[in-house]
Amino acid sequence: MVKLDPWGSAQVKSYKKLMKEFGIQPFSEILNKLDDPHPYMKRGIIYGHRDFGRVAEAMKKHEKFAMMTGFMPSGKAHLGHRMLMDQIVWYQKKRALVYVCIADVEAYTVRRISRKDCLKFGMDYLAYLAAMGLDATKAVLYFQSGKDGKYHAFSKLAARKVTFNELEAIYGSLTPGKIVSALTQVADILLPQLEHGAMPTVVPVGSDQDPHMRLTRDIAARTKAEYGFILPSSTYHKFQTGLDGGKMSSSKPSSFIALDEDEKSIKKKVMNAVTGGRITLEEQKKLGGNPDVCTVFELFAYHVEKNDKELNRIYDECKAGKRLCGPCKKECAEKLAAMLKDLNEKKEVEKERIKEFVVLPDGA
Amino acid sequence: MVKLDPWGSAQVKSYKKLMKEFGIQPFSEILNKLDDPHPYMKRGIIYGHRDFGRVAEAMKKHEKFAMMTGFMPSGKAHLGHRMLMDQIVWYQKKRALVYVCIADVEAYTVRRISRKDCLKFGMDYLAYLAAMGLDATKAVLYFQSGKDGKYHAFSKLAARKVTFNELEAIYGSLTPGKIVSALTQVADILLPQLEHGAMPTVVPVGSDQDPHMRLTRDIAARTKAEYGFILPSSTYHKFQTGLDGGKMSSSKPSSFIALDEDEKSIKKKVMNAVTGGRITLEEQKKLGGNPDVCTVFELFAYHVEKNDKELNRIYDECKAGKRLCGPCKKECAEKLAAMLKDLNEKKEVEKERIKEFVVLPDGA
Numbered sequence: 170m171v172k173l174d175p176w177g178s179a180q181v182k183s184y185k186k187l188m189k190e191f192g193i194q195p196f197s198e199i200l201n202k203l204d205d206p207h208p209y210m211k212r213g214i215i216y217g218h219r220d221f222g223r224v225a226e227a228m229k230k231h232e233k234f235a236m237m238t239g240f241m242p243s244g245k246a247h248l249g250h251r252m253l254m255d256q257i258v259w260y261q262k263k264r265a266l267v268y269v270c271i272a273d274v275e276a277y278t279v280r281r282i283s284r285k286d287c288l289k290f291g292m293d294y295l296a297y298l299a300a301m302g303l304d305a306t307k308a309v310l311y312f313q314s315g316k317d318g319k320y321h322a323f324s325k326l327a328a329r330k331v332t333f334n335e336l337e338a339i340y341g342s343l344t345p346g347k348i349v350s351a352l353t354q355v356a357d358i359l360l361p362q363l364e365h366g367a368m369p370t371v372v373p374v375g376s377d378q379d380p381h382m383r384l385t386r387d388i389a390a391r392t393k394a395e396y397g398f399i400l401p402s403s404t405y406h407k408f409q410t411g412l413d414g415g416k417m418s419s420s421k422p423s424s425f426i427a428l429d430e431d432e433k434s435i436k437k438k439v440m441n442a443v444t445g446g447r448i449t450l451e452e453q454k455k456l457g458g459n460p461d462v463c464t465v466f467e468l469f470a471y472h473v474e475k476n477d478k479e480l481n482r483i484y485d486e487c488k489a490g491k492r493l494c495g496p497c498k499k500e501c502a503e504k505l506a507a508m509l510k511d512l513n514e515k516k517e518v519e520k521e522r523i524k525e526f527v528v529l530p531d532g533a
Numbered sequence: 534m535v536k537l538d539p540w541g542s543a544q545v546k547s548y549k550k551l552m553k554e555f556g557i558q559p560f561s562e563i564l565n566k567l568d569d570p571h572p573y574m575k576r577g578i579i580y581g582h583r584d585f586g587r588v589a590e591a592m593k594k595h596e597k598f599a600m601m602t603g604f605m606p607s608g609k610a611h612l613g614h615r616m617l618m619d620q621i622v623w624y625q626k627k628r629a630l631v632y633v634c635i636a637d638v639e640a641y642t643v644r645r646i647s648r649k650d651c652l653k654f655g656m657d658y659l660a661y662l663a664a665m666g667l668d669a670t671k672a673v674l675y676f677q678s679g680k681d682g683k684y685h686a687f688s689k690l691a692a693r694k695v696t697f698n699e700l701e702a703i704y705g706s707l708t709p710g711k712i713v714s715a716l717t718q719v720a721d722i723l724l725p726q727l728e729h730g731a732m733p734t735v736v737p738v739g740s741d742q743d744p745h746m747r748l749t750r751d752i753a754a755r756t757k758a759e760y761g762f763i764l765p766s767s768t769y770h771k772f773q774t775g776l777d778g779g780k781m782s783s784s785k786p787s788s789f790i791a792l793d794e795d796e797k798s799i800k801k802k803v804m805n806a807v808t809g810g811r812i813t814l815e816e817q818k819k820l821g822g823n824p825d826v827c828t829v830f831e832l833f834a835y836h837v838e839k840n841d842k843e844l845n846r847i848y849d850e851c852k853a854g855k856r857l858c859g860p861c862k863k864e865c866a867e868k869l870a871a872m873l874k875d876l877n878e879k880k881e882v883e884k885e886r887i888k889e890f891v892v893l894p895d896g897a
Contacts, residue, residue: 278692326648329641331709332708349712
């Protein structure tokens with residue numbers, strides 16, 4: 170059985186199995202409903218969804234809809250966070266009402282992050298998000314602990330709608346902190362509708378967050394009579410592989426690239442990254458490389474190369490043995506370093522400016 | 534073992550056993566620290582306490598202190614509620630900063646009371662409290678669900694400080710609703726200090742609420758470094774016996790007298806009440822009655838007779854066989870009816886006036 174733990178370390182071996190067991194639909198089936206899909210949708214990085222149809226329809230008909238998602242403030246901002254930021258900005262450009270939650274209650278109660286660090290990491294993520302292009306004046310950006318009474322009240326009232334058995338079936342082992350945190354996430358996901366009335370809402374998440382979606386959809390259904398919720402939709406993206414070929418983890422610096430990583434370190438990490446290259450140069454020229462298992466190709470696909478044709482060209486060149494790992498890594502590292510340099514310059518500006526648009530944590 | 538369940542039906546067979554098992558101190562030991570104790574303290578109705586010494590000292594030295602307590606909005610206001618109201622008003626006269634919570638989160642999540650009924654019952658209790666003499670302009674009166682984010686944030690952060698084992702040891706069987714409700718009560722009890730800084734706080738409660746006190750004191754100790762809490766104190770009062778000799782329960786109308794009970798019904802209930810009288814009139818005149826097991830004497834002691842000398846006279850007359858049940862019941866019923874008539878007249882005035890001083894429930 171596929172076991173998903175939103176509080177554990179994210180790694181999913183088989184996305185197909187996951188879809189089958191939890192009833193997540195393949196995104197490819199719905200791709201043609203969108204006039205201008207996000208690159209991740211076309212590239213199969215966003216691979217699955219629940220009920221995205223009603224969001225696609227709202228986009229097509231120019232009807233109101235919301236995009237809600239969150240960040241766990243548990244460490245330095247890195248490329249994994251950038252994936253989600255990219256989607257958030259895209260949804261705002263598609264006229265979504267954007268809600269972004271910094272899950273400090275969860276980080277504090279379940280992951281044991283200090284409240285000071287929650288604030289520091291969370292503000293950092295939001296500054297990068299603004300640097301990526303989010304218009305903070307039109308978005309709702311908040312820390313869970315700083316939100317108002319109505320929001321917290323709903324999360325408490327939701328406790329009446331669930332049993333231990335249901336929570337255990339969804340989350341596995343429980344602690345008081347996990348229960349409180351799960352109910353808080355339910356309120357997060359329903360917050361756009363609590364504040365602005367019923368509307369389609371999409372929650373772009375990594376697969377490990379699906380348990381929260383299932384619980385929220387159950388509770389939304391059970392409180393529909395009173396609150397009139399439309400069941401929230403979700404999309405699921407793949408996790409970027411760690412540069413060392415294992416899991417991308419903030420406890421292994423060689424596995425990820427931080428958004429504020431310096432140029433020298435970026436180059437070093439990319440040059441050492443695990444690729445789909447062959448053992449010898451001769452072999453690679455003869456047989457071609459394997460971009461499908463290459464962390465450098467992932468860097469192009471997830472972050473560096475925005476143009477689909479260019480990305481396909483890189484893929485084909487690699488397969489044909491015309492693109493060798495040395496120069497390919499060099500190109501990738503240079504483009505990534507330039508992109509992050511630009512991002513950090515913008516972030517320095519946004520860092521101060523964003524403060525007035527954020528619902529800060531309790532006590533901050 | 535004595536088992537206390539704050540969500541169950543309150544009945545305590547042996548207060549002594551309770552004190553021994555849970556470390557509640559006899560109130561009699563501390564009575565002399567008060568210049569002007571509440572009648573319940575002198576009459577042994579308030580029989581136990583935890584750390585009341587620091588509250589008595591604050592009262593004596595005219596230092597700031599708080600009184601915090603709550604009502605579960607689960608049914609019509611009756612004499613049981615009046616007991617607590619009487620103490621609240623007394624503490625305000627002794628210059629306590631008064632906090633009164635209507636536990637609607639608890640009533641909704643654990644007792645399954647509708648939100649509409651929570652509001653109706655809760656506002657009714659508060660109107661009676663004002664009619665009893667509380668100055669609402671100087672008190673904090675609130676529904677749990679309507680309180681602000683800071684309050685809810687603290688109750689969530691408290692989740693990190695407890696384990697299932699601890700909650701099970703304190704509360705017995707758990708549900709998600711009970712966990713959320715218990716953590717909400719912790720925030721209630723610490724709210725005066727969260728809002729106004731460290732100070733002695735007394736929580737007058739029935740014995741069944743002691744589990745919340747133990748949990749709160751544990752969490753206050755564990756968060757002392759960050760919040761600087763003084764561990765809250767508590768007093769414990771006995772439960773008034775039902776007029777039918779059993780448990781006073783809102784599901785058995787013959788067991789209690791509602792605060793809005795009409796005169797005819799009051800008289801009927803008192804005339805049918807279980808007393809400490811003998812089988813025959815002759816026997817009673819010869820042997821005397823037993824006021825210690827008489828629900829009518831309880832009515833005098835808990836509600837009707839404010840003067841201690843008069844109360845002692847009633848007790849002695851009964852013991853001596855000079856006071857017979859018929860006339861005694863009649864006297865009690867008439868005095869009680871007059872008292873409640875006066876209370877309801879005042880309540881009609883307060884009903885509207887109090888609204889602006891109450892933090893209403895979420896959505897109301």
